[in-house]
Amino acid sequence: MSHDEPLLAIDGLKTHFFTREGTVRAVDGVSLTVPRGKTVCVVGESGCGKSVTARSVLGLVDEPGRIIDGRIAWQPGAGEPVDLTTLDPKGERMRRIRGGEISMVFQEPMASLSPMYTIGDQLIETIRLHLPLGKEEARDRAVEQLRRVGIPRPEERLDAYSFQLSGGMCQRVMIAIALAADPALLIADEPTTALDVTTQARIIDLLRDLQAETGMSVLFITHDLGVVAEIADEVVVMYLGTVVERGGVDEIFHDPKHPYTNALLGSIPRMGAGAGRRLATIRGNVPHPSDRPAGCPFHPRCDAAIGGVCDVSDPPHIVFGEARSVRCVLHDDGAAVGGDFRVDGERA
Amino acid sequence: MTTMNHDISGASGVEAGADEETATPILDVRGLTVHFPIKKGFLSRTVGHVRAVDGIDLSVRAGETLGIVGESGCGKTTLGRSVARVIEPTAGQIVYRDTAGRNVDLAELNARRLRPYQRQIRVVFQDPFSSLNPRMTLRQIVGEPLRTSGTVTGSELDDRVASMLERVGLSPKYMNRYPHAFSGGERQRVNIARALVLGPRVVIADEPVSALDVSVRAQILNLLRDLQEELKLTYLFVSHDLSVVENICDRVAVMYLGKIVEVAGTADLYAQPRHPYTEALLSAVPRPDPRLRGAGRRIRLADDLPDPANPPPGCYFHTRCPYAVPGVCDVAERAPLLTSSGSGHRVAACVRSDELGLAGVGSEVGGP
Ligand SMILES: Nc1ncnc2c1ncn2[C@@H]1O[C@H](COP(=O)(O)OP(=O)(O)OP(=O)(O)O)[C@@H](O)[C@H]1O
Ligand SMILES: Nc1ncnc2c1ncn2[C@@H]1O[C@H](COP(=O)(O)OP(=O)(O)OP(=O)(O)O)[C@@H](O)[C@H]1O
Ligand code: SF4
Ligand SMILES: [Mg+2]
Numbered sequence: 001m002s003h004d005e006p007l008l009a010i011d012g013l014k015t016h017f018f019t020r021e022g023t024v025r026a027v028d029g030v031s032l033t034v035p036r037g038k039t040v041c042v043v044g045e046s047g048c049g050k051s052v053t054a055r056s057v058l059g060l061v062d063e064p065g066r067i068i069d070g071r072i073a074w075q076p077g078a079g080e081p082v083d084l085t086t087l088d089p090k091g092e093r094m095r096r097i098r099g100g101e102i103s104m105v106f107q108e109p110m111a112s113l114s115p116m117y118t119i120g121d122q123l124i125e126t127i128r129l130h131l132p133l134g135k136e137e138a139r140d141r142a143v144e145q146l147r148r149v150g151i152p153r154p155e156e157r158l159d160a161y162s163f164q165l166s167g168g169m170c171q172r173v174m175i176a177i178a179l180a181a182d183p184a185l186l187i188a189d190e191p192t193t194a195l196d197v198t199t200q201a202r203i204i205d206l207l208r209d210l211q212a213e214t215g216m217s218v219l220f221i222t223h224d225l226g227v228v229a230e231i232a233d234e235v236v237v238m239y240l241g242t243v244v245e246r247g248g249v250d251e252i253f254h255d256p257k258h259p260y261t262n263a264l265l266g267s268i269p270r271m272g273a274g275a276g277r278r279l280a281t282i283r284g285n286v287p288h289p290s291d292r293p294a295g296c297p298f299h300p301r302c303d304a305a306i307g308g309v310c311d312v313s314d315p316p317h318i319v320f321g322e323a324r325s326v327r328c329v330l331h332d333d334g335a336a337v338g339g340d341f342r343v344d345g346e347r348a
Numbered sequence: 349m350t351t352m353n354h355d356i357s358g359a360s361g362v363e364a365g366a367d368e369e370t371a372t373p374i375l376d377v378r379g380l381t382v383h384f385p386i387k388k389g390f391l392s393r394t395v396g397h398v399r400a401v402d403g404i405d406l407s408v409r410a411g412e413t414l415g416i417v418g419e420s421g422c423g424k425t426t427l428g429r430s431v432a433r434v435i436e437p438t439a440g441q442i443v444y445r446d447t448a449g450r451n452v453d454l455a456e457l458n459a460r461r462l463r464p465y466q467r468q469i470r471v472v473f474q475d476p477f478s479s480l481n482p483r484m485t486l487r488q489i490v491g492e493p494l495r496t497s498g499t500v501t502g503s504e505l506d507d508r509v510a511s512m513l514e515r516v517g518l519s520p521k522y523m524n525r526y527p528h529a530f531s532g533g534e535r536q537r538v539n540i541a542r543a544l545v546l547g548p549r550v551v552i553a554d555e556p557v558s559a560l561d562v563s564v565r566a567q568i569l570n571l572l573r574d575l576q577e578e579l580k581l582t583y584l585f586v587s588h589d590l591s592v593v594e595n596i597c598d599r600v601a602v603m604y605l606g607k608i609v610e611v612a613g614t615a616d617l618y619a620q621p622r623h624p625y626t627e628a629l630l631s632a633v634p635r636p637d638p639r640l641r642g643a644g645r646r647i648r649l650a651d652d653l654p655d656p657a658n659p660p661p662g663c664y665f666h667t668r669c670p671y672a673v674p675g676v677c678d679v680a681e682r683a684p685l686l687t688s689s690g691s692g693h694r695v696a697a698c699v700r701s702d703e704l705g706l707a708g709v710g711s712e713v714g715g716p
């Protein structure tokens with residue numbers, strides 16, 4: 001698989017929820033790519049559409065939601081890419097992709113595992129669903145998988161139930177299940193958010209090691225910029241259902257281009273910076289996606305917003321390079337404004 | 349949204365550890381213990397006790413922000429709530445210094461005698477979504493403590509509620525709205541208004557920003573700072589987020605399995621931890637700068653926290669401690685006490701504290 005085409009390319013994805021109260025434009029034109037063997041982090045605040053984007057890839061959008069536009073090109077091998085939006089979510093092909101070629105780990109490890117079945121039952125079932133193995137072979141593979149994710153005494157743990165394990169152990173089991181069929185892409189939706197920092201650090205180490213070992217790609221969803229800085233190769237910043245900026249991890253943290261990215265970085269406390277520092281803030285709140293502002297979705301909170309422009313027309317999508325782009329009029333050379341705008345927070 | 353914009357940066361960063369001996373505590377907690385019974389079976393027989401708070405000594409100085417940190421289940425919430433006597437302590441003293449300078453042990457007061465003090469020590473609860481009654485308007489929610497304390501009624505009550513809402517950055521014109529109409533950050537402002545409306549001196553804030561989005565979290569932290577300055581408040585700030593704690597606290601107490609293992613001024617604790625557990629916690633925090641990847645000492649603890657109903661002998665941390673010495677750290681008779689060591693005002697409960705030279709957070713702060 002030495003071709004340059006990205007493993008996953010999402011282009012102009014729109015997933016809306018048609019509720020009685022009105023249409024929720026949860027994902028409203030998301031474009032991003034996941035290169036082979038890389039970790040791409042999707043970061044953004046609650047409700048910005050991170051999970052719905054991920055679930056759209058796997059055909060797992062809940063009622064009353066629907067993908068209404070866009071393409072999701074999936075190209076695991078040398079052949080032509082498949083557009084996942086065209087597959088029947090309940091069809092045979094999608095079922096093979098889901099859990100086989102692409103698998104997912106969720107935020108609540110306890111809730112994702114059934115308390116009715118042992119860890120072994122659940123792991124072996126997934127293995128046999130995707131691989132042509134007999135009972136004994138599947139069991140051996142299950143033990144091997146548990147060992148791989150750092151679970152001590154894996155033979156004994158096969159017979160344990162999820163409620164007998166700590167949150168960190170449950171998340172390891174979930175990762176073992178997700179990796180059972182050697183997926184090309186792992187989607188991890190806030191996999192460490194419910195865990196203690198000490199456990200989080202170990203799960204992040206594990207994911208990083210497993211990726212290096214298998215060469216899989218990871219789409220990692222989080223709202224924690226610290227976690228992004230730890231694990232990402234590339235970063236996708238979302239706000240209100242749109243991608244406002246994409247870039248390499250160093251570019252996002254050290255040369256942010258979008259006012260939202262910039263403000264977000266300014267508003268987080270940085271350990272080691274010392275006590276008593278006032279934080280820069282972003283005024284107001286994130287609006288609900290059913291109540292989306294016209295023009296740039298960020299304009300009511302943006303210090304650099306240009307009256308008559310940002311609140312009226314959709315911001316242009318400025319592309320700097322293959323994985324580097326921003327949606328903001330400030331970077332549009334064709335427009336009347338330009339230059340190197342920066343909101344300086346109180347970063348030391 | 350806050351109306352005040354005076355800059356107090358630096359003011360609260362003053363080295364708080366220096367005057368350990370001289371500062372008078374507003375709260376002096378001695379041997380505080382909270383045990384929860386573990387019940388089993390049909391007859392609900394008590395089969396053991398979770399030692400959620402296991403003999404804690406802690407002084408809180410007037411006007412400071414004291415952080416309480418530690419992993420989930422270590423007893424932070426139970427400590428905070430028992431100090432406010434929302435939870436009944438099993439044993440111990442909670443000595444509170446009142447406005448007249450008298451010391452009162454809150455732990456031994458009955459409900460009636462406790463009431464005046466409960467106005468002076470208030471709790472802000474964690475979850476801005478479930479902690480507000482959905483059937484009450486903001487006027488009722490914020491006014492309730494005033495009404496039940498019986499001190500204020502009628503239009504004066506409305507005025508007090510309105511000015512309190514204004515102080516936390518909410519317009520009084522929302523007084524008749526219900527909580528569902530507000531965002532997480534706004535609800536947390538309501539929570540804070542409710543806690544402050546009786547004019548307390550001590551506020552116990554239990555994870556007040558943990559459920560909030562990044563951009564809103566900074567607003568609430570700054571609001572808490574402004575209110576502290578303006579109303580001369582003392583905060584007990586419970587949090588599992590070490591970056592937030594560094595930002596807002598003057599001193600920090602680190603908890604492990606119901607005990608405090610280290611207390612120090614924030615700058616000292618972060619730069620030079622003296623307990624291996626503090627070192628491990630600090631090293632696990634992901635830093636928001638990719639250039640710091642792999643920087644600093646990397647310490648990884650096993651996931652398995654011992655059962656708080658059945659803590660290990662000796663130092664409770666020895667089962668996970670990378671520096672534990674068998675035959676020393678795991679011996680019941682040698683359980684380390686929280687004692688001063690090294691420079692005098694630093695306390696840590698570790699027998700090896702002086703010899704280890706633990707690593708803290710460097711000053712390698714990145715950023716564009
Ligand atoms: N089943 C549903 N019906 C209606 N709206 C929905 C549904 N699922 C999601 N939404 C809406 O879509 C928006 C995006 O949700 P999503 O779960 O993707 O956010 P997120 O970025 O993952 O947030 P979080 O960080 O809180 O997990 C939200 O405003 C949410 O309310
Ligand atoms: N009402 C209760 N009955 C029995 N056990 C309890 C009760 N409340 C807390 N505990 C137990 O006491 C211990 C300390 O709990 P506490 O909620 O104080 O921890 P915490 O440090 O606040 O954790 P978190 O970070 O998850 O909020 C835990 O083992 C918990 O299970
Ligand atoms: S498009 Fe306008 S409002 Fe939006 S972020 Fe850029 S400058 Fe601000
Ligand atoms: Mg989500």
Ligand SMILES: [Mg+2]
Nearest residue numbers: 424425426554
């Ligand atoms: Mg708690």
